[in-house]
Amino acid sequence: MKGKLYGVGVGPGDPELITIKAKRIMESAQCIAVPKTSEGKESLALSIARDTVRMNGEIMELVFPMTPDAAILAASWDNAANAICRKLDGGLDVAFLTLGDPTVYSTYAYIHNAVEKMGYEALIIPGIPSFCACAARAGVSLGENNEKIAVIPYAYEPDVLSEVMEKFDSVVLMKVSGNLEKVREILAVKWPGAEIALVSRCGLPGERIYRSLGQVGDGETGYFSTMIIKKGGAA
């Protein structure tokens, strides 16, 4: 009998934000697939789960380089999917660990589709997405009543913020650190009454929470930075 693939969300950083189900699946899987960006580095998803979850399966490291080169990316996904399918063929259940939630900007989406297409069963175990954890840490609400929420990966099209703010009450900017100056500019000109919460390394060592853009020094926040903007203030 073939094994099953589980895409398991380990949440944004705090090991206690792992769900009971994610813990159970990771503890019973015979193979733990862990994504990393390069050979030498430790997998962040694995390091979050390691002390809280008693994993018994063999660890299979999968390298997904951080590159804009579509061919290199596609090759890394194919390699990973094939490696996983060989384990499934051997009857092993595979838990693929992923930061946050597997359906929110995760490499797992590609693996899921590829493995399913090859005829295997693949299931998604949700995790706390980073933006919910950031909102919680900052004590702000993402949406109430009839408020509309936009989630924007903010490394691609920074000008879009202005237009999105017209229609949405709350805007979540993922991976915002490279474009803080742009946010500052758009808010100052058009939305001076907006309130922000910026959380860097939420639930990880070195976590920082900012409630004003004036507090943020250049280069102070890193890759794992999420901003929540409440148009009407009262964030």
Place this chain on the structure above:
Amino acid sequence: MKGKLYGVGVGPGDPELITIKAKRIMESAQCIAVPKTSEGKESLALSIARDTVRMNGEIMELVFPMTPDAAILAASWDNAANAICRKLDGGLDVAFLTLGDPTVYSTYAYIHNAVEKMGYEALIIPGIPSFCACAARAGVSLGENNEKIAVIPYAYEPDVLSEVMEKFDSVVLMKVSGNLEKVREILAVKWPGAEIALVSRCGLPGERIYRSLGQVGDGETGYFSTMIIKKGGAA
């Protein structure tokens, strides 16, 4: 010493989607505040947690009527906040249970702000939001790469979907059941290539998953229905 208020997300329905932290907070709180819509009814949040979490605190039921009357709503929030503050004054920690995540369309937001304003400490413990669990159950991704995600409470302004679809790759419609006909109409005219996943009662008894609007009978889905629309298809 005064107690602390914890807004605890119990996730969307499946008791195994409770986090380790939420479980710990619920088990240690001396008072469990449970929202319900009327006196006679059982609290859904409590029923989700009851079998998985060993709660020892006294149960405090708080009634939040489902009404559009702002004065009645505000009075119910005030009453609840005051009742909670009396427990905090007595040195009890209070865990306020909330479906899904406390920062996503939850009554807890009002309670949190009111209690904080009165000078007490209030903390948010994230939960899996319903839309992540729905995406997981349907096996679809909410967003990849540079895709923008919109989350719309779809009981208020159904016409807005058309405009939102212009700018966003993924659209989540919360509480969609009353406006399915409108969605059908907008997609048929302008976005015939879009794919949908509609999940009703995700993780609860009677869960249904639909991958086409043609499959959905009138009145078949209830209050807890969430739809994910992928503009480019391949949901």
